[in-house]
Amino acid sequence: MQRLCGYDRRRYWLVNGWCIRFRVHQVERSDERPHGIRYSFTLHDIDGTRLLGFDNAHGVNQAQTYDHNHRLGATYDIRPYRFRGADELISDFFGAVERACADAGVPFDFEAGDVEIDELGLEETDDEP
Numbered sequence: 001m002q003r004l005c006g007y008d009r010r011r012y013w014l015v016n017g018w019c020i021r022f023r024v025h026q027v028e029r030s031d032e033r034p035h036g037i038r039y040s041f042t043l044h045d046i047d048g049t050r051l052l053g054f055d056n057a058h059g060v061n062q063a064q065t066y067d068h069n070h071r072l073g074a075t076y077d078i079r080p081y082r083f084r085g086a087d088e089l090i091s092d093f094f095g096a097v098e099r100a101c102a103d104a105g106v107p108f109d110f111e112a113g114d115v116e117i118d119e120l121g122l123e124e125t126d127d128e129p
Helices: 086-104
Strands: 010-014 019-026 037-044 050-055 068-071 074-080 110-117
Touching (some): 050 086
Antiparallel strands (some): 019 037, 050 068
16 A cells, blocks of 8 residues: 555646646544545546546445546546455556547657656545536
């Protein structure tokens, strides 16, 4: 989990102008967040519109789980996500981004060395649709 916290506030740019944003904070373990982290991994298009995301900022409808994802093109459609660990979360998120790029016909290529540290905190981006 400590490695996940190293992603906090990072923003990576794809060559087509889309960006990937990470917000990760350690929190007390709870029923909602048994793994002890609060996270939001999101993909945005060039105008900042959220395209997809994985987070645990809020519950999923009537379910007890907070871990969920917002699908490409339907960010309002929240689906439970089975959190299996830090490596799997990163892999699942990047897999979803790669599929989103393929679906949109854009390259899944990153701007070389182009990493920024966002000034925004997790609490400012939690509730994006």
